[in-house]
Every structure is written in C-alpha cells, then in structure tokens.
Amino acid sequence: MQADDFLDITDVVCPITFVKVKVALEELDDGQILEVRLNEGEPIQNVPRSLKDEGHKILSLDDLGNGTFTLLVKKGGLK
Amino acid sequence: MSANYKELKKGGFMRQRQPNYFSMRLKSVGGQFTAEQLGTIQSVATKFGKGYIHLTSRQGIEIPFIHLDDVDAVKKALAAGNVQVGVCGPRVRTITACQGNAICPSGLIDTQKLAAEFDKRYGGRELPHKFKFGFTGCHNNCLKAEENDMGVKGGVKPNWSAEKCIFCGVCQAVCPEKAIAVDKSAKSVTLDENKCVYCGKCIKSCPTDAWQGQSGFVVSFGGLYGNKIAVGKNFLPIIFDEEKLFAIVEVALQFFKDHAKSGERFRTMLERVGWEKFISEVEAVANAS
Ligand code: HEM
Ligand code: SF4
Ligand code: SF4
Ligand code: SF4
Numbered sequence: 334m335q336a337d338d339f340l341d342i343t344d345v346v347c348p349i350t351f352v353k354v355k356v357a358l359e360e361l362d363d364g365q366i367l368e369v370r371l372n373e374g375e376p377i378q379n380v381p382r383s384l385k386d387e388g389h390k391i392l393s394l395d396d397l398g399n400g401t402f403t404l405l406v407k408k409g410g411l412k
Numbered sequence: 413m414s415a416n417y418k419e420l421k422k423g424g425f426m427r428q429r430q431p432n433y434f435s436m437r438l439k440s441v442g443g444q445f446t447a448e449q450l451g452t453i454q455s456v457a458t459k460f461g462k463g464y465i466h467l468t469s470r471q472g473i474e475i476p477f478i479h480l481d482d483v484d485a486v487k488k489a490l491a492a493g494n495v496q497v498g499v500c501g502p503r504v505r506t507i508t509a510c511q512g513n514a515i516c517p518s519g520l521i522d523t524q525k526l527a528a529e530f531d532k533r534y535g536g537r538e539l540p541h542k543f544k545f546g547f548t549g550c551h552n553n554c555l556k557a558e559e560n561d562m563g564v565k566g567g568v569k570p571n572w573s574a575e576k577c578i579f580c581g582v583c584q585a586v587c588p589e590k591a592i593a594v595d596k597s598a599k600s601v602t603l604d605e606n607k608c609v610y611c612g613k614c615i616k617s618c619p620t621d622a623w624q625g626q627s628g629f630v631v632s633f634g635g636l637y638g639n640k641i642a643v644g645k646n647f648l649p650i651i652f653d654e655e656k657l658f659a660i661v662e663v664a665l666q667f668f669k670d671h672a673k674s675g676e677r678f679r680t681m682l683e684r685v686g687w688e689k690f691i692s693e694v695e696a697v698a699n700a701s
Contacts, residue, residue: 373585381582382617386517391619394581402585411619 334392334405336368337361342380343372343401350376351383354406358389363409366392373400380404388412424498425483428476435466435476436486437498441535442509442527442547443471452493460486470544471508472498502675504537504665505544512549512566513627519549520566520612520627534661540672540681543665544635551611558644561678562664563632564657567610567650568625572601576622583614583623610650628652633664633690634679642679647691648698659697667693 340357342350350371357367371380381391381404390410395403424437438453445453453473457465462477478486487497498506509527513519527547534545548555549566557563583601584594591607592614594600601622610630615623628650635644651657664678667690672681682690 377585378588378613381586381619382517382613385617385619391580391582392578394585396581396585 334366336405337365339368339370341370342376343370347375347379350380354380354384355387358406358408361408363412365408367406367408369404369406370397371402371404373402377402385411423487424500425478426474426500430477432480433476434478434480434483435474436461436478437468437500438473438475438490439496439498440472440506441531442507442524444524445473446494449493449495452490452495455493456486456489456495459489470506472506499536502539502541503543504534504539505542507531507535507545507547508555508560509547510549510555512547516549518552518612518616520568521547521549521564521629523547523549523555523564523566526564530661533658534665537665539665539668540674541677543668543678551609557630557635558632558646559635559637560644561633561635562661563635563644565630565632566627567630568612568615568627569610569650570603570608570612570614570623570625572603573622573624574601576620577601578620578622580619582617582619586613586617588613626652629657631657631660633694634682636677636679640677640679645687648694651698656698660694663694663697664690 338357338361342353345353354369361367371377384391384406388409388411390407392405392407397403425434426437428435457463457475460478460482461475466474466476468474507527507530509523512521512523514522514524530545544560545562546555546557546560547564548557557565579594579596579599581594581596584592589607589609591604593602615625630646630650631648632644632646634642636642668678671685
C-alpha cells in the first residue's frame with residue numbers, strides 16, 4: 334500500500350506525538366493514507382487508540398524490531 | 413467535654429493541637445463537590461475558620477480552626493448549603509473513586525455511580541475498625557484500588573472474532589502483558605488468558621472492533637497504607653454482575669464483624685484468622701449462580 338505522506342514521531346513524547354499526527358492528517362483528504370513511525374511504550378499504547386477515537390482507520394502496523402513501529406492509517410476511514 | 417468529644421469525632425470533628433479548635437471533616441463521595449457546596453464551604457471557612465481548607469489524601473475536605481463554641485452554628489450553615497459532615501472512627505469511611513467511564517476515555521466502569529450506590533448501602537456502617545472502599549475505572553489504577561480494605565477496579569474480558577480482523581497487528585503491540593500474538597501470514601490471533609489483566613487496551617485500539625468484551629469488576633481485599641503497608645489481594649475472577657458484587661461486600665463486612673477484635677483492621681484480622689477461611693466464604697458467594 335502506498336502512503337500519501339510520511340511522519341516520524343520517534344523524537345517526541347506524549348502528548349506531542351498525537352498533536353503531530355493530527356496536524357499531518359489535516360493536510361490530507363479523507364481516504365488518503367499516512368505512514369507514521371513511532372516508538373514502543375506510551376506512543377504505541379496511545380496513538381492507535383486516539384486515531385480510532387477520532388474516526389481514522391488503522392490499516393496495518395509493522396514492528397521494525399528496533400523499538401519502533403510503522404503504522405499505516407487512512408484518514409476518516411471509520412466514518 | 414470528654415464524653416462530648418467522642419460524639420464530636422463521630423460527627424467529623426478532628427481535635428486540633430490548639431485547645432478547643434477542631435478541623436471539620438466534610439462528607440465526600442468519589443471526590444465530587446458541586447459548585448453550590450463549594451460556595452457553602454467557602455463561606456463557612458471564611459466566617460468560622462481561617463479562610464482556607466485542607467484537601468485530605470482520600471478526596472475529602474477539612475475546614476481547620478472551627479471553635480468548639482461555633483460547632484452548632486457551623487453544622488447548621490453546612491446543612492443549609494447541602495454539605496454533610498464526614499465520618500471518622502470505626503465504620504465505613506469516605507468512599508473514593510476516579511472519574512471512571514462517565515468522563516475518562518480509558519474508563520471501563522461507572523465508578524461515580526458505584527461510589528454513590530456503595531455510600532447509600534454501606535456509608536457509615538459501624539464495624540470493629542475503619543473500613544475503606546475505593547473505585548478505580550481501569551487497570552491504570554489512578555485511584556489505587558489495592559490501598560483500600562476493599563478495592564474495585566474496572567476490567568474487561570476480551571473476545572476476538574475472526575470475521576472482523578484485518579490482522580493489522582495493533583493489539584499485539586498495545587497489550588502491556590504480551591498476552592496477544594498476531595500471526596499476519598497465518599492469519600491467526602491467539603490470546604493467553606493467564607497473562608491477561610483485563611485492561612481493555614486491545615479492545616480500545618482495535619480499528620475494526622474485532623476485539624469486544626463485557627466490562628466487570630476486579631476486586632481486592634485487605635489493603636493498608638498507614639502505619640502498616642500491605643497491598644490488597646485479588647483472588648477472585650472478574651465479576652460481571654453488580655448484585656454479586658454487593659453480595660460479596662456483605663460477606664466481607666460480616667466476616668470483619670464476626671472475626672475482628674475491637675480496633676483490629678481488616679487485614680490484621682485476616683492474617684490472624686487465616687485468609688483461607690475468608691477466601692472460601694467469598695468464593696462461595698462469587699461462584700454461586
Ligand atoms: C494522545 C494524546 C495524549 C496522551 C496519550 C496523554 C497521556 C497522558 C497520561 C498517561 C497522563 C498521566 C495521567 C496520570 O498519571 O494520572 C497525562 C497527564 C496529563 N496530560 Fe496528557 N495525554 C495526551 C494529550 C494531552 C494534551 C493534548 C494535553 C494538553 C494540551 C495534555 C495535558 C496533560 C496534563 C496537563 C496532564 C497532567 C494531569 C495531572 O497531573 O492531573 N495531554 N496525559
Ligand atoms: S483509573 Fe482508568 S478510568 Fe480511572 S481515571 Fe485512571 S485511566 Fe481513567
Ligand atoms: S487490532 Fe484488531 S484488527 Fe488488528 S490484529 Fe488485532 S484484532 Fe485484528
Ligand atoms: S485486556 Fe489488556 S492484558 Fe488482556 S489481552 Fe487485552 S490488552 Fe492484553
């Protein structure tokens with residue numbers, strides 16, 4: 334699956350993680366896909382859930398094995 | 413004065429080191445006060461106290477520096493503004509609670525509603541020693557359930573349905589106990605129920621609602637956090653039925669009454685009498701259908 338944009342949030346901590354994802358999603362249209370690189374721990378516990386709560390649909394999550402993940406999320410995919 | 417003092421303490425007046433002054437304890441349930449109550453408290457603290465209040469460690473409010481001569485006037489002023497006096501002594505104490513699922517996105521149970529119901533049923537009940545209840549909405553445990561003589565924590569038992577799952581892998585990554593394994597190529601998801609702590613993170617994160625579950629209560633007994641420190645023990649499976657929870661409370665309070673010496677805390681009694689006896693009595697009620 335081809336992402337429309339890429340965002341790295343491994344250099345920030347909660348709650349800035351989600352704020353950055355939100356801002357990146359605002360730049361996209363509904364149905365477009367954002368790829369997010371994020372850390373294990375708090376970001377992985379919170380970011381997917383917050384995305385779900387805001388109506389975006391997670392398509393996949395890949396564990397890169399080095400403490401980071403790649404998340405693919407479709408803007409507004411749950412609406 | 414000394415006979416009067418016992419009555420005053422029952423009515424929430426804590427004697428201060430300054431002669432004839434009392435720190436007045438107010439009734440709190442789940443740490444919620446209305447704006448109207450706050451207005452009343454403010455005016456009493458200004459008029460009869462020293463213009464400040466103290467927030468206690470268990471979600472209560474105290475108004476220090478109430479003079480003995482003003483006790484009746486203060487009681488009247490508080491009652492007129494819908495503020496009740498708190499309890500001290502050997503009985504069910506302030507029932508504490510986090511905001512629970514009415515407010516908090518992580519919440520799995522309505523802690524405030526439960527705290528109010530518990531207050532109605534058990535608030536102030538006379539026992540061999542003090543007894544504390546605490547409610548926390550989920551495994552994050554903001555209200556620290558296991559500090560209490562009886563703690564109740566919201567939990568949820570997750571169930572997975574294959575039809576909805578897109579094998580994205582999120583649940584495996586969010587599970588703090590590593591209880592979930594997602595095999596993307598074999599298209600399988602497995603749950604190790606022995607590792608699950610009923611936190612509900614898998615359910616809240618799953619993008620397709622492939623994880624669902626019923627919320628319930630995870631109960632702990634015998635917490636102490638004062639002179640002696642002990643963590644409340646959980647030995648029951650998650651309880652889904654509110655009536656069953658009430659039945660368990662009755663068994664625990666009766667056990668306390670029947671077995672504790674006067675002035676002995678619940679935990680101390682359990683250690684002396686033996687946990688096994690208590691556990692079997694509680695399990696008998698918990699397992700009854
Ligand atoms: C996805 C986004 C967010 C996550 C995952 C998150 C997570 C958390 C967590 C876990 C706590 C600790 C709670 C505790 O220990 O009791 C917390 C506290 C706090 N958060 Fe956030 N948060 C997020 C967004 C925000 C935002 C957007 C703000 C404000 C702009 C914010 C402000 C605060 C504040 C002020 C506290 C301290 C509250 C207190 O001490 O009582 N958070 N957050
Ligand atoms: S214990 Fe859970 S429900 Fe209660 S405030 Fe904390 S996170 Fe929210
Ligand atoms: S989060 Fe939901 S959709 Fe994703 S693998 Fe787990 S059960 Fe399947
Ligand atoms: S409820 Fe919590 S501990 Fe149990 S499987 Fe889900 S995420 Fe893991």
